[in-house]
Amino acid sequence: MGLTEIDLHKELKRYFGFSQFKGLQEEVITSIVKGNDTFVVMPTGGGKSLCYQLPALITDGTAIVVSPLIALMKNQVDAIRSISSEHGVAHVLNSSLNKTEVSQVKSDIRNGICKLLYVAPESLTKEDYVDFLKGQTISFLAVDEAHCISEWGHDFRPEYRNLRHILKRIGDNIPVIGLTATATPKVQEDILKNLGITGANTFKASFNRPNLYYEVRPKTKNIEADITRFVKQNDGKSGIIYCLSRKKVEELAQTLQVNGIKAVPYHAGLDAKTRSKHQDMFLMEDIDVVVATIAFGMGIDKPDVRFVIHHDIPKSIESYYQETGRAGRDGGEGHCLAFYSYKDIEKLEKFMSGKPVAEQEIGHALLQEVVAYAETSVSRRKFILHYFGEEFDSETGDGASMDDNVRNPKKQHEAKDDLEL
Ligand code: ADP
Ligand code: MG
Numbered sequence: 001m002g003l004t005e006i007d008l009h010k011e012l013k014r015y016f017g018f019s020q021f022k023g024l025q026e027e028v029i030t031s032i033v034k035g036n037d038t039f040v041v042m043p044t045g046g047g048k049s050l051c052y053q054l055p056a057l058i059t060d061g062t063a064i065v066v067s068p069l070i071a072l073m074k075n076q077v078d079a080i081r082s083i084s085s086e087h088g089v090a091h092v093l094n095s096s097l098n099k100t101e102v103s104q105v106k107s108d109i110r111n112g113i114c115k116l117l118y119v120a121p122e123s124l125t126k127e128d129y130v131d132f133l134k135g136q137t138i139s140f141l142a143v144d145e146a147h148c149i150s151e152w153g154h155d156f157r158p159e160y161r162n163l164r165h166i167l168k169r170i171g172d173n174i175p176v177i178g179l180t181a182t183a184t185p186k187v188q189e190d191i192l193k194n195l196g197i198t199g200a201n202t203f204k205a206s207f208n209r210p211n212l213y214y215e216v217r218p219k220t221k222n223i224e225a226d227i228t229r230f231v232k233q234n235d236g237k238s239g240i241i242y243c244l245s246r247k248k249v250e251e252l253a254q255t256l257q258v259n260g261i262k263a264v265p266y267h268a269g270l271d272a273k274t275r276s277k278h279q280d281m282f283l284m285e286d287i288d289v290v291v292a293t294i295a296f297g298m299g300i301d302k303p304d305v306r307f308v309i310h311h312d313i314p315k316s317i318e319s320y321y322q323e324t325g326r327a328g329r330d331g332g333e334g335h336c337l338a339f340y341s342y343k344d345i346e347k348l349e350k351f352m353s354g355k356p357v358a359e360q361e362i363g364h365a366l367l368q369e370v371v372a373y374a375e376t377s378v379s380r381r382k383f384i385l386h387y388f389g390e391e392f393d394s395e396t397g398d399g400a401s402m403d404d405n406v407r408n409p410k411k412q413h414e415a416k417d418d419l420e421l
Helices: 010-017 025-033 049-056 071-084 098-112 127-134 156-171 186-193 223-233 246-258 272-283 319-322 340-354 357-375 382-388 416-419
Strands: 038-041 061-066 091-093 116-117 139-144 176-180 201-204 210-220 238-242 263-266 289-292 305-310 336-338
Touching: 010 025, 010 049, 025 038, 025 049, 025 201, 025 238, 049 061, 049 071, 049 116, 049 139, 049 176, 049 305, 061 156, 071 116, 091 098, 091 186, 098 127, 098 201, 127 156, 139 156, 139 186, 176 186, 176 272, 176 319, 210 382, 223 238, 223 305, 223 336, 246 263, 246 289, 263 272, 305 319, 319 357, 319 382, 340 357, 357 382
Parallel strands: 038 176, 038 201, 061 116, 061 139, 091 116, 139 176, 210 336, 238 289, 238 305, 263 289, 305 336
Antiparallel strands: none
């Protein structure tokens, strides 16, 4: 089918039931359908999956989709299967499949039924799979969460580095699509270089979240009381409070409970049943607040989270952006409050001291940006967007006033003041 014959809007409606493309989706999809290497940078929730799912469904052959998390892949496959009546249109290929299942997947690919093949990067290295895929029609390779390829990203996975090499073995001229929500210029450069697509068509959406209010407050020994007060002032609203340690999560959740706030803890030390119960309670609004480590949030899509509090400052601006990004998904208010003390920076530095030197250096550089963010006296939104390589006019830009520094200009907070306490 030639591109000119494809009505993308019609296909969008047919497969996904949507009448409009979101943001840059249509441009991205056009680029992919034409067979171009394509690079997509869009914030979380921007609709990246559809950018490769729709092209996969309407072009010949099977698209290989690499994604780091099996749980997320399963969700996507279920979602795709629910929109297409054809059985076998999407598969996950991983080590949990038995022989019969693997041969079913292979036969669906051979017959051209399987349009999307989700694989974890480590599975893709398996000789058997590579040999099999070599002989098949592959429409393109989509690398989701492509920042995993970069040491400068927040989730480096060395197996991502092999993708280019493996793809070469599978076939020549297979277009590559990289997708990420990490917008720092350094990470982007790494992605393009490592995927071998420096000439890719690049589509970058704005990372500005105009409905989020950014605020940093000094962290004192009254932190728990400060947080309790904030939550009480926001009675009945949904919120997430991030803490660095499991112990602090438990303590703070208790403090809030004692103060009559409907809060539950969430961290990887809780058993799976408790975790999913607490997550459901949050989604169903049986409780208002989740006190959590960063284990909480991946794939959580609660539209009306009204505040995200950081009891401890995160280790990078990307992490902060991702975590605060869970607030105000519906476009309504989202208060992002971080408590900051330079002592926490020292603590994070100490955590890194056991790591390889290269990792420490990167970690240190990322932390220094966090310090700069916490201590800046200029627009925090401008700071964040600048970090992501985006210009922002702090007077006229969208959401310019949603920021403590802009609302209450103050003198710069000095890190050393904290140390002398
Ligand atoms: P990302 O991977 O960029 O974080 P997702 O692919 O998970 O985002 O999509 C986020 C949400 O947006 C999903 O619920 C998806 O169904 C929805 N979505 C994607 N494209 C559209 C569209 N064109 N119209 C309406 N909703 C869309
Ligand atoms: Mg995604």
